[in-house]
Amino acid sequence: MELGGSSRKKKETDDDELFRVIHKVPSGHGSYVKAKYAQLVEKNLEVAIVWFWKAINEGDKMESALKDMAVVMKQLDRGQEAIEAIKSFRHLCPKKSQESLDNLLIDLYKKCGKVDEQIALLKQKLRLIYKGETFNGKPTKKARSHGKKLHVSVKQEISRLLGNIGWAYMQKPNYMAAEAVYRKAQMIDSDVNKACNLGLCLIKQARYVEARTILEEVLQGRVVGSEDIRAKNRAKELLLEIEPQDLPMSLPSPLGFTQEDDFADLVDEIDRLLEEWNPLRTKRLPIFEEISHINLTANCSNQTIILSRR
Numbered sequence: 613m614e615l616g617g618s619s620r621k622k623k624e625t626d627d628d629e630l631f632r633v634i635h636k637v638p639s640g641h642g643s644y645v646k647a648k649y650a651q652l653v654e655k656n657l658e659v660a661i662v663w664f665w666k667a668i669n670e671g672d673k674m675e676s677a678l679k680d681m682a683v684v685m686k687q688l689d690r691g692q693e694a695i696e697a698i699k700s701f702r703h704l705c706p707k708k709s710q711e712s713l714d715n716l717l718i719d720l721y722k723k724c725g726k727v728d729e730q731i732a733l734l735k736q737k738l739r740l741i742y743k744g745e746t747f748n749g750k751p752t753k754k755a756r757s758h759g760k761k762l763h764v765s766v767k768q769e770i771s772r773l774l775g776n777i778g779w780a781y782m783q784k785p786n787y788m789a790a791e792a793v794y795r796k797a798q799m800i801d802s803d804v805n806k807a808c809n810l811g812l813c814l815i816k817q818a819r820y821v822e823a824r825t826i827l828e829e830v831l832q833g834r835v836v837g838s839e840d841i842r843a844k845n846r847a848k849e850l851l852l853e854i855e856p857q858d859l860p861m862s863l864p865s866p867l868g869f870t871q872e873d874d875f876a877d878l879v880d881e882i883d884r885l886l887e888e889w890n891p892l893r894t895k896r897l898p899i900f901e902e903i904s905h906i907n908l909t910a911n912c913s914n915q916t917i918i919l920s921r922r
Contacts, residue, residue: 643667644677657684668701675705682716691724711737711746718776731780738773741766771801778809787816804830804837808846820854827851 647663650656664681668674678701685694695717702713714733721730740746746753752763764772774797781790794810807830814823830838830847837843 642672643670644673647677647680651680651684657688660684661688668697674701675709678702678705679709679712679716682720686720686723691720695720695724695726722780727780727783731777734773734777734780738770738777741770741773765801767801771797771803771806774800775803775806775809778806778813782809782813785816787813791817802836804835804840804843804847807835808843808850811847811850815850815853824851824854 643663644667647660647667650663651660661681661684664677664684666672667677668681678698682694682698685691685697698713698717698720702710705713714737718730718733721727721733737746746769752765753769754761754763774793778790778793778797781787781793791810791813794806794813797806798810807826811823811827811830814820814826827847827850829835831844831851833839
């Protein structure tokens with residue numbers, strides 16, 4: 613039986629809606645929709661970028677267009693273009709989107725090998741927590757990981773950011789700086805991944821006894837997440853890298869903190885944050901006293917880092 617005009621139109625509308633749901637294409641006919649169609653249906657990423665640019669210039673869902681375009685550019689190894697695009701247009705996006713843009717920038721810096729820029733932005737994110745601008749005086753914030761919603765505490769977020777900074781320092785490579793960061797992160801909210809990375813930092817400094825102690829704690833299940841078989845396997849692999857015990861336990865290293873590196877001050881800021889954070893203070897941002905400095909001195913004979921307040 614042939615469908616009438618209204619029935620045919622309704623069926624076409626339903627089919628179109630089903631198509632959009634299946635392919636996750638938004639409804640409408642603007643430049644942003646055309647960009648998503650090119651990206652998700654036609655799989656033509658170059659054309660998608662053209663439409664994303666047009667959407668940005670027209671102000672058509674600009675925040676989403678900017679983020680999606682950066683992701684597509686990253687897929688096409690055009691990370692530097694994505695970085696410049698975010699820097700140029702992020703001021704036109706609402707304040708609530710700035711954190712996600714920062715996270716995207718960090719991924720792009722990592723992909724492009726811009727370690728110093730990555731560290732600087734991660735430190736800035738820590739300072740925003742310190743100033744009370746990230747959690748708005750609350751003890752947790754909502755986040756999304758692998759499609760799941762979860763609540764992240766202040767300590768968890770600080771430890772996560774410190775872990776990312778530690779990994780960035782390892783890429784420089786500055787294993788003494790990375791060690792200091794990982795130790796601070798583990799004091800705040802320990803986990804098995806950072807424990808293994810700390811063990812690797814110590815191995816790179818030929819501090820085998822200390823590295824062995826930390827890695828064996830993972831194998832003994834004494835670190836959060838140690839039940840993960842992948843973590844245990846990594847700890848075992850790192851233990852195999854440790855040289856025989858008759859080799860020197862410590863070797864001098866020219867690497868360390870420089871006067872230009874402000875991480876020492878940031879460590880003190882983090883300590884103050886954790887000491888003075890009040891989860892009940894929601895209407896007024898935390899007030900912090902003047903930050904005192906920390907001297908970080910590297911003892912080349914044993915590669916220890918001494919923290920002393922002036």
